[in-house]
Amino acid sequence: MQEFMIPLDSKSEVPLYEQVCEYVKTEIQQGHLKAGEKLPSSRALAKSLSISRSTVELSYDQLVSEGYLEAVPCKGYYVCNIQGLYTFCKKSAMDNKILKQEKDKARSDYDFALNGIDARSFPYNTWQKLSRRVLKEADSNLFQLGNPWGEPGFRQEIADYLYQARGVHCSAEQILIGAGNDYLLMLLGTILDRNKKIIMEDPTYLTAYYDFLHMGFQVKTVGQDGSGLNVMELEHTDGEIVYVMPSHQFPMGTVMPLSRRMELLSWAGKQEGRYIIEDDYDSEFRYKGKPIPALKGFDNHDCVIYMGTFSKSLAPSIRVSYMVLPVKLMKQYQNQKHPFSVTVSRVDQKILELFLQEGYYQRHLNKMRGIYKSKHDFLLKYLKEEMAEICQVSGEYAGVHLVLAFCNGLTEQEAVIRAKQAGILVYGLSEYCISGNPKASQKVLLGYACMSEKELSQAIKILKKVWEKSNP
Structure with missing residues (x-):
């Protein structure tokens, strides 16, 4: 049995279990794993890769169902003899999609990316200063390894920040630290029914x-209106956990x-065991009116599971995220035997602790709000004044992306293709629809977020030309 160092990409659209599958298949097809060779146990591999055991299983x-592995009771998993069955390595549909996207980006002059930041504004000097200081001291x-829930000092700083900035009342003992929301959702999956x-x-x-x-939950969807999730529609489901x-x-x-x-809180309070998972996405960036406190801030029933991250703001x-669990769920998680080790190094936790404690994070947020607001205002003004006959805008005044609805007869597919031919990447809303919403x-x-105002100006002017309905 050999150790696996599988290069997993947690930001990839390809699920982690598929990445593990493809790696093992490639190793078998290329002869690096021989017939009869034993693989690491699911527990051992999960621990070495810092992923959940259910993902490995x-x-x-x-792999067993595809004939690559054989499961031997009480012994483990062994490589099957596949000689003659494969003469080439197949790429999954998702692999091909990712490769295609990477090639598209390589050819594109402008990318209205949805998951990026203004990298030019990262606080490099402060981060370097704090990093040197942490290592020196x-x-x-x-x-x-440290505390499996996260370092106490770091968790306390997060609790203080959430109270001051998001109106969330919680103790440091309710907070879990993890490398990304995916990991925290997997931890949550170990305690939810x-x-x-x-x-x-x-x-x-x-x-x-x-x-x-992938964790084995059954997921159902409900629609949205101008205020968000349709609670009336939610009332007619048999769901007990809602993600918003x-x-x-x-x-x-x-x-x-x-x-x-x-x-939504009233719905949760009507029945014991109902929970709301609040992903406080883009909460740091609001450009009009007073900030609305987090849903967790109004939670009198202790039924909101709050999730936040530094990935969008920094x-x-x-890859540092945090989750605030209701007291009951946190006790349940802590009572589990052999808790997962925290996936964020103590060094990184200490750097962020000081970044919060000494006011650098608040100053950085103020700076980024100004930068993103300037980009937001420029883009919104141009769209409303110069492209009103082409599209209408929604989703403004918060976050770092806008939604455009075409009113000149242009379809999403046509818009994406025309933009791509002009060297610009935009993203269709249908990619994020589960049930194929025709709207x-x-x-x-x-x-x-990623582009400068000059780049935004150049790109949006090109889009105006190519999105004119008369274009071929």
Whole structure:
């Protein structure tokens, strides 16, 4: 049995279990894994890759069903003899899609990416200063695994920040730290009853949708209106857990008003065991009116599971997220034997702790709000004044993307193709629809974080020309 160092990409659209499958298949097809060779146990592989055991088991089950592995009771998984069955390595449909997207980006002059940041504005000097300081003052304990829930000091700083900025009342003991929301959702999946149905909006954040499916949950969808998730429709489902993004729903950009939030909390309070997962997506960036406190801030029943991240405000590569669990669920998680080790190093936690504690994070947010607001205002003004006959805008005044609905007869597919031919990447709303919402066929999404205002100006002027209906 050999150790596996599988290069997993948590930001890829390809699910983690598929990445494990493809790696093992390639190793077998290329002869690096021989027939009869034993693979690591699901527990050992999960631990070495810092992923859930259920993800590895799902991968192994798939490989068994495809004839690559044989499951021997009480012994483990062994490589099957596939000689003569394959003469080439197949690429999955998802692999081909990702490769195609990467080639498209390589050829594109402008990318209205939805998951990027303004990298030019990252606080490099401050980050370097704090990194040097942490390492200089470090003792040997800093390089040990540390607290499996996250370092106490870091969790306390997050609790203080959430109270001041988002109106969330919680203790540091309710907070879990993890490398990305995917990981935290998998931790959550270890304590939630798999028989409970998850309710999500449609369209929605597909990564979370597939996370739930891969963990074995049944997921149902409900529609949205101008205020967000349709609670009346929710009432007619048998779901007990609902996943929402009230601060700036992705991808529709809806900011859920206070009245709808109260309706949602009322729904949760009507029955024991109901929970709301609040993904506080883009909550840091609001450009009009007073910020609305997080849904968790109004939670009198302790039924909201709050999720936040530093990826959007700082950088995706930092991969530090946090989850506030209701007291009951946190006790349930802590009572589990052999807790998962925290997936964020103590060094990175300490750097972020100081970044929060000494006011650098608040100053950085103020700076980024100004930068993104300037881009937002420029783009919105141009769209409303110069392209009113082509499209209408929604999802404005928060977050870092806009939704365009064509009113000149242009379809989503035509808009994406015309933009691509002009060297510009835009993203169709239908990519984020679970049930094939027909209204999405005339909408596209424009993210504006990555480009400078000069680049935005050049790109949007090109789009105006190519989106004129008379164009071929």
